[in-house]
Amino acid sequence: MARYAAEGHRVKVVTCTGGEAGSILNPAMDRPEVRENIAAVRVHEMAAAAETLGVEHEWLGFTDSGLPAGNPVPVLSHGVFARQSVEDATKPLIRAIREFRPHVIITYDENGGYPHPDHIMTHIVSMRAWLESGTDKYPELGEPWEISKLYYTHGFIKARLIALDNYYRDNGLESPLAESFRRWTKTPGDIMTRVTTQVECGDYFQQRDQALLAHATQIDPNGPFFAVPVDIQQRVWPTEEFELARTRVQTELPETDLFAGIDPDAE
Numbered sequence: 001m002a003r004y005a006a007e008g009h010r011v012k013v014v015t016c017t018g019g020e021a022g023s024i025l026n027p028a029m030d031r032p033e034v035r036e037n038i039a040a041v042r043v044h045e046m047a048a049a050a051e052t053l054g055v056e057h058e059w060l061g062f063t064d065s066g067l068p069a070g071n072p073v074p075v076l077s078h079g080v081f082a083r084q085s086v087e088d089a090t091k092p093l094i095r096a097i098r099e100f101r102p103h104v105i106i107t108y109d110e111n112g113g114y115p116h117p118d119h120i121m122t123h124i125v126s127m128r129a130w131l132e133s134g135t136d137k138y139p140e141l142g143e144p145w146e147i148s149k150l151y152y153t154h155g156f157i158k159a160r161l162i163a164l165d166n167y168y169r170d171n172g173l174e175s176p177l178a179e180s181f182r183r184w185t186k187t188p189g190d191i192m193t194r195v196t197t198q199v200e201c202g203d204y205f206q207q208r209d210q211a212l213l214a215h216a217t218q219i220d221p222n223g224p225f226f227a228v229p230v231d232i233q234q235r236v237w238p239t240e241e242f243e244l245a246r247t248r249v250q251t252e253l254p255e256t257d258l259f260a261g262i263d264p265d266a267e
Helices: 001-005 032-035 037-053 084-102 115-131 158-170 177-184 204-216 230-236
Strands: 012-017 054-060 102-105 147-156 199-201 240-247
Touching: 001 204, 012 037, 012 084, 012 115, 032 037, 037 204, 054 084, 054 115, 084 115, 084 204, 115 147, 158 177, 158 230, 204 230
Parallel strands: 012 054, 102 147
Antiparallel strands: 147 240, 199 240
16 A cells, blocks of 8 residues: 555545454553543554555444354344445445545455454455446445456465565574464465465555554554564565456456556546
C-alpha cells in the first residue's frame, strides 16, 4: 500500500469492524484503561497506521465477532459481523466501492488468512461486492462501478521464513526464527503455489513496520515479526505476495504489479 500511495495512486483501506472484541497481544498495552476503552484505542491506532502509509481509510461500522475458542466452539453473539446476512454485510462495501471507484481490491482468501469468522465474512462480502458493484442492483448505493481485478493477500509464506532462516545459517549466524518455526501451524499445501503476483516493495518495509507498530494493542515490538532486521528482509525477500483470484482484464502471469493489464488512463 505504501508503495502505490507513494507512486501517486489513491489507496483506501476499508475496515469492516471496530476490532473491539480482539485480544490485546502486546503486554505493554494490557492495562485496565486500555481494555476499558479498546474500541476508541483501535480507532486511534487505525488512524495512525493509515497516516503512516499515506492511505485513506473508512470504517463500515460492524461489530467485531471475536475469535471464539472452546470445544465445542461457542455460538457467536447475535448482531456481530459474521452473523449478518450476506446482503446486509455487503451493501456498505458496495457503497464504498461505488464512491471510491477502485480498479483493484485486495481481500482475504476463503480461509480468511486464518479462520477468524470476521476474516471469512470479509472474504464472502468482498466476492459478492465484486459481482454486484458494477450492476444496476441497489441503485440507492450509488452509480455502478466495475472492479477490474481482485486479489487475495498472502502474508504468511513459509518459503519466506525458510529463505530468511537459510540466510542466517549460510552466513554462520544464529537464526532468530526458531520461535516462528515452532509456532507455524500445518497448512494444506504450500501457499506459494497459489501466488500469482509478487510486488517489489522492500523500500517501504520500514514504513510498513511503523504502520504495524501503530496497532500497539495487537503488535508487540519485541515479537517474532520484528526478529529479522529490515535490511536483511530487503536483501533476501523484498516482495509481498498476492493471488489474482478474479480479473476482468487480460494479464500475463506471473505478475509484478497489481495494476498489470489495467489501462492507466481508465476512468
